[in-house]
Amino acid sequence: MFAKTFALFAFTALAEASGSCPAIWSTVASDLSQSFIGSNGCTDLARGAIRFAFHDSASYSSKTQYYAPATGGADGSLLLSSVEITRDENNGLQSYYGFLQEKYSKYKSQVGAADLVQFAASVAIVSCPGGPKVPTVVGRKDTSTAAPDNLLPKAFGAGAAQQVLIQLFEDKGISQPELAALIGAHTASKAVAQEAYGVPYNGPQDSTPGQWDVKYYSDTDNHPSGVYSFESDVNLSNPNSTVGQTFQSFVNSQSKWNAAFAPAMAHLSVLGISQADQANFVDCTSAVPSGSNARMIRAAPINDRIR
Ligand code: HEM
Ligand SMILES: *[C@@H]1O[C@H](CO)[C@@H](O)[C@H](O)[C@H]1NC(C)=O
Ligand SMILES: CC(=O)N[C@H]1CO[C@H](CO)[C@@H](O)[C@@H]1O
Numbered sequence: 001m002f003a004k005t006f007a008l009f010a011f012t013a014l015a016e017a018s019g020s021c022p023a024i025w026s027t028v029a030s031d032l033s034q035s036f037i038g039s040n041g042c043t044d045l046a047r048g049a050i051r052f053a054f055h056d057s058a059s060y061s062s063k064t065q066y067y068a069p070a071t072g073g074a075d076g077s078l079l080l081s082s083v084e085i086t087r088d089e090n091n092g093l094q095s096y097y098g099f100l101q102e103k104y105s106k107y108k109s110q111v112g113a114a115d116l117v118q119f120a121a122s123v124a125i126v127s128c129p130g131g132p133k134v135p136t137v138v139g140r141k142d143t144s145t146a147a148p149d150n151l152l153p154k155a156f157g158a159g160a161a162q163q164v165l166i167q168l169f170e171d172k173g174i175s176q177p178e179l180a181a182l183i184g185a186h187t188a189s190k191a192v193a194q195e196a197y198g199v200p201y202n203g204p205q206d207s208t209p210g211q212w213d214v215k216y217y218s219d220t221d222n223h224p225s226g227v228y229s230f231e232s233d234v235n236l237s238n239p240n241s242t243v244g245q246t247f248q249s250f251v252n253s254q255s256k257w258n259a260a261f262a263p264a265m266a267h268l269s270v271l272g273i274s275q276a277d278q279a280n281f282v283d284c285t286s287a288v289p290s291g292s293n294a295r296m297i298r299a300a301p302i303n304d305r306i307r
Contacts, residue, residue: 019282020282021282021286022110022138024107024110024111025111025119025138025284025287028103028107028111028123028287029288029289030289031103032049032103032120032123033127033289035099036049036123036127040210041127041128041208041209041211042127042131042212044095044190045096045099046124046128047124047188047189048095048096048097048099049100049120049121049123049124050121050125050185050188051092051093051096051185051189052078052079052096052097052117052120053074053117053121053269054185054268055152056074056077056118057118057271058152058172058268059072059077059078059084059148059151059152059272060074060151060172061151061172064148064151071147071148071272072147072148072151072271072272073147073271073272073273074114074117074118074140074270074272075140075143075272076113076114076115076116076142077143077145077146078090078097078117078147079097079100079101079114079116079117080142080144081143081144081145081147084146084147089149089152091193092191100116103120112138112139112140112141113142114141114142115138115140118269119136119138119287119288121134121269122136122269122285123288123289125188125212125291126288126289126290126291128188128210128211128212128291129212129291130212130213130258131212131258132212132258132259133290134261134262134265134266134285135263135283136283136285136288137266137269137278137281137282137283137285138281138282138284139277139281140270141273151168151172153169154232155194155230155231156194156197156231156232157231160230160232160235162238162241162243165179165243166241172271173267173271174264174267174268174271176241176242176246177242177243177246177260178260178264178267178268179236180236180246181250181257181260182264182268183233183247184216184217184250185265186205186230187205187212187215187216188209188210188211189205189209190202190203190204190205190209191203191204191205191230194228194230197230198228199228204227205219205220205227205228206219206227207224207227214251214252214253217237217247217251217252217257218251220233220237220247221248221251246260
């Protein structure tokens with residue numbers, strides 16, 4: 001009940017979405033679901049979809065908003081520009097990029113690139129058992145101009161320090177509690193391009209990468225074998241800060257995390273877009289499949305539900 005109220009409230013605040021969702025989005029949802037749901041929960045393409053949407057939108061920073069012509073943000077540039085995908089920061093996303101280009105060719109007469117990127121992430125999240133329905137809008141403007149470089153977070157080294165990450169996200173308009181919720185997306189993460197940092201190919205960031213659960217939060221604290229936390233994950237979990245305290249509050253609390261994640265992800269999905277443009281958006285949340293979230297919440301321990 002709390003989760004639902006929270007998500008609806010956040011969505012209303014996010015954008016005055018009006019009009020009804022074009023029927024094509026339900027077709028896109030079923031099409032994508034076939035590649036996102038596997039026998040062990042969500043698939044590698046689903047993981048790619050979630051990270052791809054993050055990398056398209058998080059290329060925004062308030063500190064670059066006056067640089068013409070590129071401003072970054074949820075504008076489809078990661079799909080449309082041939083340059084952006086070749087950057088180191090997007091390493092590991094190439095297979096999904098190829099997959100999404102095919103889908104875009106198929107649907108582009110009816111859907112925008114930026115919308116497809118974000119909508120696919122919403123479908124991917126519910127494809128991981130336990131994943132919440134993220135309030136999902138369409139109506140973004142596309143650009144094929146590559147986003148500004150170096151605005152994505154670093155997982156290792158100086159860029160992975162807690163203060164650096166807090167500031168980087170703050171410049172995007174993402175608060176510390178939102179960051180603590182968003183980083184939980186690593187519940188569904190496997191690294192495919194971090195061998196240089198000692199993470200083997202397909203090394204996961206929690207013990208159950210097919211599931212949308214809160215093991216990521218406890219695993220980052222407990223370091224079970226076979227789980228490869230990034231320095232950024234560990235640094236963000238440090239409870240000497242708001243981000244770390246919020247991080248720790250999600251340990252063993254699935255409903256609390258889902259309630260925080262959905263609105264934070266919705267916020268991420270419109271980074272760099274003016275309030276005026278958001279006012280014309282259309283709500284397509286109903287086209288996102290329900291996934292297995294309802295079942296998971298009912299199955300959750302009673303203490304977790306009422307917390
Ligand atoms: C401090 C912030 C973050 C850092 C430093 C970071 C870094 C990384 C790195 C290095 C990988 C592995 C890439 C590879 O080798 O394949 C990864 C994977 C992933 N990240 Fe993040 N990330 C951050 C935040 C986020 C956020 C906010 C989201 C989504 C809301 C996200 C979603 C994912 C997903 C789903 C994967 C798995 C991708 C795949 O398996 O193909 N990350 N992240
Ligand atoms: C928390 O601790 C880490 C590691 O010791 C440090 O880098 C960071 O600056 C600290 N954060 C705060 C807010 O004190
Ligand atoms: C600045 C800071 O706290 N960096 C730490 C990030 O995490 C790694 C370990 O995972 C530490 O070695 C760094 O000192």
